[in-house]
Amino acid sequence: MWVGEILEVTLNVEIEDGVGFVIVFDKIPKVFSLIEGSNLKIFWKGFKKASYTFSYKIRCPKRGYFIIPPVKWESRHALLLKETLHGECDRRFELTVRPRIYNIRRLRGRYTTSIFPFPQRSYAKIGPPSTDFREIRGYTVGDPVKSINWKATARYLWRHRFTPMVNEYEREGRQTIWIFLNGSKDLEIGTNIENPFEYGIVAAMTLIYYFLRRGYRLGMYIYNNRSEIFYPDTGMRQVYNLMKKLSRLEALIGEEGFAEAVQRNRKFLVQYDPLCIIITCLRSEYPPELMKGLKTLVSLKKSRRKKPPILLVNVLPQDMLSRGNPYDENSKLLLQLSDRPLVNTLRRAGVSVLEWNPLSEDFSAKLLRQVKRR
Numbered sequence: 001m002w003v004g005e006i007l008e009v010t011l012n013v014e015i016e017d018g019v020g021f022v023i024v025f026d027k028i029p030k031v032f033s034l035i036e037g038s039n040l041k042i043f044w045k046g047f048k049k050a051s052y053t054f055s056y057k058i059r060c061p062k063r064g065y066f067i068i069p070p071v072k073w074e075s076r077h078a079l080l081l082k083e084t085l086h087g088e089c090d091r092r093f094e095l096t097v098r099p100r101i102y103n104i105r106r107l108r109g110r111y112t113t114s115i116f117p118f119p120q121r122s123y124a125k126i127g128p129p130s131t132d133f134r135e136i137r138g139y140t141v142g143d144p145v146k147s148i149n150w151k152a153t154a155r156y157l158w159r160h161r162f163t164p165m166v167n168e169y170e171r172e173g174r175q176t177i178w179i180f181l182n183g184s185k186d187l188e189i190g191t192n193i194e195n196p197f198e199y200g201i202v203a204a205m206t207l208i209y210y211f212l213r214r215g216y217r218l219g220m221y222i223y224n225n226r227s228e229i230f231y232p233d234t235g236m237r238q239v240y241n242l243m244k245k246l247s248r249l250e251a252l253i254g255e256e257g258f259a260e261a262v263q264r265n266r267k268f269l270v271q272y273d274p275l276c277i278i279i280t281c282l283r284s285e286y287p288p289e290l291m292k293g294l295k296t297l298v299s300l301k302k303s304r305r306k307k308p309p310i311l312l313v314n315v316l317p318q319d320m321l322s323r324g325n326p327y328d329e330n331s332k333l334l335l336q337l338s339d340r341p342l343v344n345t346l347r348r349a350g351v352s353v354l355e356w357n358p359l360s361e362d363f364s365a366k367l368l369r370q371v372k373r374r
Contacts, residue, residue: 003063003100006035010055011071015045020078024054029066031193032058045075062193063099063201065248067092098247099198102206102364139164176232176272177211177218179204180261182280183225185251189283190320196281197251199315199358204279205246206363212239219268223261224254232272257286258293262300269300275309282314282339294351311352314343319359 001007015022026039037056044050060066070089077084136152143166152165181204187197204220211218212234219232220242230242258278262269269276276297282290294310301308318332346353356366 001060001095002098004059004061006057006059008055008057009039010053013041013043013052013054015043015050015052015075018045018075018077018082019047020045021076023074023076025072025074026056027069027072028058029060029068031062031064032060032066035059060097062198063097063247066095066097068095096244096247098243099201099205101209102202102362104206104210104364104367135168136165137168139166175216176274177207177216178232178265178268178272178274178276179207179218179220180258180276180278180280181220181222182258182278182284183222183249183251184254184284186224186284187281187315188251189281189317194320194359196284196315196317196320199356200279200281200313201246201249202358203313203315203356203363205243207277208242209239212236217272219272219274221261221265222249223256223258225249225252227256227261227264229265229268232268232274257289259289259296260293262293262296266300269297273301275311278310278312280312280314281317282342283317283335287342287345291345291349294346294349298350308350310350311354312346314339314353314355316355316357319357 009026011024011026013022013024022043022045024041024043028034028039035057037054039056041052041054043052070092072086072088074087075085136149139148147166147168148164149167156163156165181200183197185197187200188195190196208218208220213236215234217232217234218238220230222228228245230238230245233241258280268274297310298308301310316336318335321332321335343353343355354366356363
């Protein structure tokens with residue numbers, strides 16, 4: 001089931017022997033809330049065989065992997081002439097609650113432009129060349145002789161450049177996306193249900209679903225956790241693999257840092273030259289470590305654009321700490337102001353920063369708000 005989805009549970013009870021009361025109890029995990037009905041029922045058993053059916057509805061506000069224990073029962077004789085019996089069913093159920101995915105309709109179209117470097121029509125760095133012309137560049141070792149543009153080479157000879165010029169064509173396929181997700185326990189600011197860690201998983205799953213449905217190759221690395229690498233892949237199979245992992249992901253105490261995470265993934269960043277998306281909460285990051293990792297990341301980018309394709313999603317924790325009184329409102333404002341210097345430093349370094357307040361707007365609306373018409 002999905003986070004926030006209502007699940008209806010139906011139980012069929014058959015009592016074959018005895019006379020008296022039968023109590024049936026179906027235990028649910030603590031984070032679940034009972035929406036309708038009751039998971040505790042008391043039935044009367046007469047001299048004949050009895051059958052009963054009851055149902056209730058539950059909702060889970062938090063993603064995760066849960067085990068619903070077997071149904072327990074207790075039978076009591078009508079006149080208490082026999083010993084009270086206890087028992088339970090032999091079967092238990094496993095339930096996976098998946099993180100919510102926001103539907104991003106479109107980030108970039110024919111007559112729109114986006115502030116963020118989303119590669120709606122970008123091509124892969126590796127793969128077979130297509131027929132779409134890209135640019136004329138200098139010859140490098142390994143280029144086929146048939147790609148040499150002899151007319152352009154002759155023109156460059158007049159400028160005393162003796163390097164042959166070759167035609168370069170776009171590669172088939174879409175660009176690679178690489179997601180850095182902060183899995184540190186420091187992101188659990190707020191309650192166990194509403195905190196930057198939980199909403200960071202929502203943002204990651206939304207972007208994963210958006211890009212993989214459109215044919216991109218996507219990989220992910222969870223830093224400050226168990227240093228898990230998910231190699232770049234395409235298709236819905238990658239969606240299911242990442243969804244399964246993120247549904248059961250637990251925050252851990254990590255000391256890896258973002259700079260070390262970039263170094264561990266250096267070979268993938270050099271090979272694929274991807275669009276990098278960092279999902280974190282700046283309140284939980286060590287600024288020198290973060291800036292060191294971003295500088296390394298920028299140096300690895302081989303794009304000739306002025307703005308490197310790096311997006312940092314900052315999950316704001318202010319509203320998760322506020323309780324509605326004036327003192328909390330003032331502290332929320334102070335937290336927002338304290339992050340301004342770091343955000344401005346990141347933007348001056350060329351990093352696109354998306355500040356998302358999950359309690360005031362959904363993730364897709366925040367992304368679409370960055371798209372403007374030409």
